[in-house]
Amino acid sequence: MSWTPDEMAARAALDIPNGAYVNLGIGMPERVADFVPEGRTFVYHSENGLLGMGPEPAETERDPDLINAGKKPVSLNPGASFFHHADSFAMIRGGHIDYCVLGAMQVAQNGDLANWSTGAEDAIPAVGGAMDLVAGVKTIYIVTRHTTKDGEPKLVETCTYPLTGLGVVKRIYTDLAVVAVLENGFKLVETAPGVAADEVRKKTAAPLA
Amino acid sequence: MIDKTLASVADAVADTEDGATVAVAGFGAAGSPVELLHALIEQGAKKLTVINNNAGNGKVGLASLIASGRVAKMICSFPRSAGSVVFPDLYRAGKIDLEVVPQGTLAERLRAAGAGIPAFYTPTSVGTPLADGKETRDFDGKTYVMEPWLRADIALIKADVADTHGNLIYNMTARNFAPIMCMAATTTIVQAREIVDPGSINPETVVTPGIFVDRVIHVPNPEHEDDLLRAARSYP
Known part of the structure; x- marks a missing residue:
């Protein structure tokens, strides 16, 4: 039994502490917001100038001037604020955002x-x-x-696609496992229920400690 | 007395020259100055370089300016979005140039231009193809890439409320790139849903101070690009 996308998102949410400022990428990472562990509050940042982003509102309450970075309608949580794009990316580049959850084509063993x-x-x-x-x-x-639609491993020794950043990934939550990226490479943290470590290793194109 | 208002969007863009660099506010449909863009199409300036986060949606606003053949080059972070049909076709046909800039670098290049800073070092894109050929430098043991300011001849902006001095307030996430584009342009042109007398906007709530604004036009019922896209409208 591998994890579903919802379970992958829920597993990632477990590793984000209460009070964190969080940016969620478009697609599967957005689901993290549906699985915030009991007793925790995350403050969501959207690149287009919004902190304190809330969930998609009912059709009748949508405003085309209130959207997220994926250009979908969103709502405001109490304590929300608006700001321009340079301030928004100062929050990002300046190290003020605590966690970002993104999708990937490939992750290399050095992050x-x-x-x-x-x-x-x-x-x-x-x-x-x-x-x-x-x-x-x-x-x-x-x-x-863990792998592409064609079964190619996404966790690799060296990325063959153009890079987004060097040595940036800390953890990977896949349908098969949670994998940490340490100084000496990938480390298996946890497997999905019923998934053997050997299967994860077979589908990982780099050493997995 | 200071009064930056002009009678029409046509008047506001009348002196746009061929080859101008035009910063167009908006992120997706939010904040897109549709009436100013359509006026620029009517005005007819050619060989424009356009700065926007995206490259137009559907067949209205920025997309229709691109479709009219007036844009020689786009500078943007994400030209490939849902509903973006005009740009991809022209790009694949080799009829329009593209400079892809990471979104935060795009914002900071505009801010730097407005602040009189010709270049800066950023960690964004280091080690990626978007840093190829660019100067790098180490600070405190980490590598950064140099990026130049991005100045515009004109900026086209959509505001919610303006006063006659050009002080501006925006509507929610329609703010996005507008304040820094106002700063980065030689001539900043604003369409505002409402225009009020100086003193009517609480100085504590002004988002863009009027010093960054040159022309203000009253567009009381602005078309929202989102509505035009839903209705599958095209311009002209």
Whole structure:
């Protein structure tokens, strides 16, 4: 039994402490907000100038001027604030955001991350705020499937896709396991129920201690 | 007496020259100055370089300016978004240039321009293809890449409330790039839903001080790009 995307997000949420300022990437990482452990409060940051972001509101309460970095309608939690883009990225780059949860194409054993471009010739390059987030947020977590749709490992010795940042990833939450990135490489922290460590190692293209 | 108001969006963009660099506020549809963009299409300036986080949505506003063939180059962080159809086609056909800039670097380059700082060092993009060929320097044992300021000839801004001095308030996340684009441009042009007398806005709540604003136009019922996209409208 591997973890579902919801369970992966819930597992990542367990490793974020009460009171943390958190930025969630678009897609699977956004689900972390649905699984905040009992008794904890996170303050969510959105790159487009919002702290204290709340969940998607009912259709009738949406305002097209109140959106998140994924351009979806959101709401405001008590204590929210607005600010311009340079202040927003000062929060990111200046080390004021505690945790960022992102998706990944590849993570290398030294913590290098590739998650913005496949480098394909006809691809239109688009980076958004990913490089700023990994360069500035104190702790970077990755939520991703352990392998690609074609079964290729995403945890690798060296990234082959263009990099987003060097040595930035601290932990990876996959459908099979939780993997820490330590100074000497990947370390298996925990496996999903019924998943053997050997299976995780087989699907990891780098040594897994 | 100071009065920066002009009668129409057409008047406000009338002197835009070919080859100008235009900073266009907005993040997705929020804060997009639709009426000013459409006026710029009517005005006809060509070979523009446009700065925006994205590269237009649907076939209105910035996307229609791009579709009209007036934009030679886009400087943005994320040109590939849902509903972005015009830019990808022109880019693949080799008809428009693209400079991709990390979002925070884009913001800081605009802020630096407004603050009179010609370049700065940032940790963002170090070791990635976006730092290729750029000067790097170590500070306290860590490597940073140098990025230049990003100045604009004009900025097109959407505000919620302006006074006649150009003091501005925005609406929620429609603020996004607007305050730093106001600072970065030689001529800052603002469309405001409401224009009030000086003194009507509490000085404690002014977001953009009027010194960064040159022209203000009253657009009382602005089209929201989000509504235009939902209705699948196109301009002209």
